[in-house]
Amino acid sequence: MDKTPDPIQELVAAARRKQILDAATQVFAEKGFHRATVKEIARVAGIADGTIYTYFASKTEVLLGILHRLNESTEREQQLTPEREQDLRAFFTTYLRQRMALLWPNAEVFQAVLPEMLVNEELRALYYQQVLVPTFTVAEHSLRTQRGAGQVQSLDVSLTARAIAGLLLGLLTLQLLGDEVIAQRWEELPEVLTSLLFDGLQPGKETTHE
Amino acid sequence: MDKTPDPIQELVAAARRKQILDAATQVFAEKGFHRATVKEIARVAGIADGTIYTYFASKTEVLLGILHRLNESTEREQQLTPEREQDLRAFFTTYLRQRMALLWPNAEVFQAVLPEMLVNEELRALYYQQVLVPTFTVAEHSLRTQRGAGQVQSLDVSLTARAIAGLLLGLLTLQLLGDEVIAQRWEELPEVLTSLLFDGLQPGKETTHE
Amino acid sequence: MDKTPDPIQELVAAARRKQILDAATQVFAEKGFHRATVKEIARVAGIADGTIYTYFASKTEVLLGILHRLNESTEREQQLTPEREQDLRAFFTTYLRQRMALLWPNAEVFQAVLPEMLVNEELRALYYQQVLVPTFTVAEHSLRTQRGAGQVQSLDVSLTARAIAGLLLGLLTLQLLGDEVIAQRWEELPEVLTSLLFDGLQPGKETTHE
Amino acid sequence: MDKTPDPIQELVAAARRKQILDAATQVFAEKGFHRATVKEIARVAGIADGTIYTYFASKTEVLLGILHRLNESTEREQQLTPEREQDLRAFFTTYLRQRMALLWPNAEVFQAVLPEMLVNEELRALYYQQVLVPTFTVAEHSLRTQRGAGQVQSLDVSLTARAIAGLLLGLLTLQLLGDEVIAQRWEELPEVLTSLLFDGLQPGKETTHE
DNA sequence: AATGAATGAGAATTCATTCAT
C-alpha cells in the first residue's frame, strides 16, 4: 500500500523529467512560453502529450521545473566563486570568464524563462530568491572580504554587486536581442570588462595597473 | 475619392491611438503580451473591443505601435547626449542620470515589450535597428570623441558602449525582477556607477579623482 | 408634415438605389453574399457605409432589391416571347437566342443571388413567385398554343416547360462553374439546342426538317 | 516515431469523419456554408466543437471533405453508364433514371456545396475537375460510340453532352428553388426527357417511336 | 505508466448596424 520507492523506477522517472525539461527549454526558448504548446514539447521529447502530465501538474510547472534545474546548477557554481588571491585583477577576469561560461550555455534557458518571469509573480519570486539573492550574497560577501583586505576600494557593496550582475545580465539580453558584436566577441568580454572596471574610463590610469 | 485629411479628425484619431497605446502598455506590462486580451485593453481604454481594430490591424500591431512610440521618444533623447565639456566625470554622471530618468518611466513599456521581442523576430529586428543601433552609435561616437580629446583611455569603443548600455538594461531588468535595493536606490545609481566606471574596483585610485 | 414627393429628390434617390444595387451585384457575384461586406459595396458605389442604410434596411434587403430589379426586367422580357408564326423551328431558335441574350448579361446577378436563394426561404419564395412562375406560365401557355395549332406534339406541357427552363439554367450554372466550352460557344447554343429538341437524338430524322 | 497505422483506430477515425461530414452536409444544406457554424455542426454530430479540428483543418476543409466524398461516389457511378445495346431509347431512359437516382439523394450535398463553389475558386476547380470533367468525358464517349454505330445522328458531341448534364443540373436546381411540380413528378422525368430528346418538339414524329 | 482523442473554455477578429456630427 505504501509507495515503494523502487530505485529503478526513480531513475526512469528522473530521466523522463530531464527529457521533458530539455524539450521544454528548447521549445520555450524558440517560441516563448505561450506560443509553445504542450503538444510540441511532447513531440520534441518524443512522448505523448498526456505523458507530460504524469510528471508535471501543468505547463507552468514545467517552466518552474526548468527554473529549479537552473537553480541547482547555479548553486553548484556559487562555490566556484572566491578563488584564492592571486592578482585581484586576474582573479576578476577569471571570475567573469567562469560566470559567462555558465551564462552562455544557459542563454537558451534564460530566454525561455525571463519573459514569463517578468509577468508571473510566483516565478519571479522563486527566481529572485533562489537564483539572484544567493548570487548577490556571494558577490557581496566576496567584495566585502576583498575590501577588508584592502584589495578593493571603499564602495557601495550592495549596488556594486548588482551592477556587476546587471552588467552580465544586460549583455546577455543585448545578445539575445540580436546584437552580433556581443555574440561574436563574447570571448573577449571578460578582459574588456575587467579593464573597464579596474582601469575605469579615465585616462592616465591604465598605467596604474601594471 | 481622396481622403481629405480633416485636421480635427486627425487630432481625434491621434488621441484615440494614444488612448489605446497607453492602455495596452499598462495591460501588456501587467499581464504580458499573451495573457493580455484585446477585450481587457479595450476595457482599460474605455472603448469597445472592435474599436481597437479601427486603429490597429492586430494585437501585434498594437505592440509595434508601442515600440514606435518608444522609438520616437528615444530619438528625441539622443540629442540630449553629448553635452559640453566640463569635468568628464561630471558629464558622465549627468549622462547616466538623463538616461536613467528616461528608462525609469519607460520601465513599464520595456516590461511590456521585451518578452515578446525575445521571441518575435520582426519585433526584435525593429527594436534593434530603431532603438539600440542609434543608441550604440551615439555612445560610440561620444566615446571616440572623448578618447580623441584624451579624456578617455584607449579602450574598445564598441564593446564599452555595449557594456554601458547593457549595464543600464541589466539593472532595469533586475529591478523588474523584483530587486528592491535597486528600486529604492535608483537615484543613487548614477553616482555609484560613475564611481565604479571611473575609479574602478582597485583601491588607491579614488584619490585620482578629486 | 406630409411627405413632399419632390420629383427631383425621387430621381436622386432612384439613382442612388441603382448605384448601390449595381455595386452590390458586382460584389455579391465576386465574393458571394456573406463574404461581401457592406463596406466593400459602399466603396464600390462610391459612398459611405452608413448611406446604404438610408436606402435599404439591411444587407439582405439589398439582395432583395437586386432580385426585384431582375424581376422587373424579366417581366419586360416575357412579352417578347410569342413571336409570329413562321417556321416553328426558326421561332424556337430565335426564342432561345433571346432568352440567352437575357441570361448572359444577368449571369452576374444570377451568381450573386442563387446561392443565397438556396438557403433563404424568403428570397427563394420571392424568386420563385416573381421570376419562375411567370416564366413557366408564359412558356406553358406558348406550348399549349402551339400544340393546339398542331405545331407541337402532344407532350407534357408542365414538365417540358420546366425542362427547357432547367436546360438554360443548368447550362448557365455549368458555365459559372468554370466550363470553358460553354463559355466560348455560348453563341452556338441556340442552334444546337434547337437541333437537339427538334431533331432529337435518334438518327434518320434530321432529314425531316429540311 | 513512425505512425503505426492501428487498423482499429483507423476505423474509428473513419467513422468520426463520416459522422462529421454527414452532420456538415445536413447543416450546410439547411443554412448554407456561412450561416452554418462549426458549433452547430458539432452539435448535430454529437461531438465537441474542437473535435472537428482533429479531423479537418478548417471549416472549408470540411466542405472539401464533402466534395471528395461526392467525388468518390460519382466515380463509382461512372462505370454504370454505358449499358449494352438494347433499344437505344430504352437505354437512354435507364441511363437518365440512374443518374437521377444518384442526383436525388445527393441533392442535399449539392445544395450544401454549390453556392460556395460559385464563389470559391479552389472548390470550383476541384469540383469541375473531379466531378464534371469525368462526367462529360464519359457522356461524350458514349455519344461518340452511339454515333459511330449510327444510333445517334451526327450532332455536336461536346455541347450535347453538356446540354444533357445541364438539363439534369438545371432541373435539380429548379427543384431546390422550390418547384413542386418537379419535386412531385421526379419519377416521371426520365420518360418525359427521353421523349423530349428522342421525339423532339415537332409533331408528326411521335409515331416514329412506337 | 503511456497514449492521444476528446473536451470546451477562451481569444482574436470581423462586420452589420447605429448614431452623433
Add this chain to the structure above:
DNA sequence: TATGAATGAATTCTCATTCAT
C-alpha cells in the same frame, strides 16, 4: 442626407487538460 467611427454580438480556431483504453 451623408458620413464613418464606434459598437459588441458572433464566429472560427487553439490548446491545456482530462481520461478511457
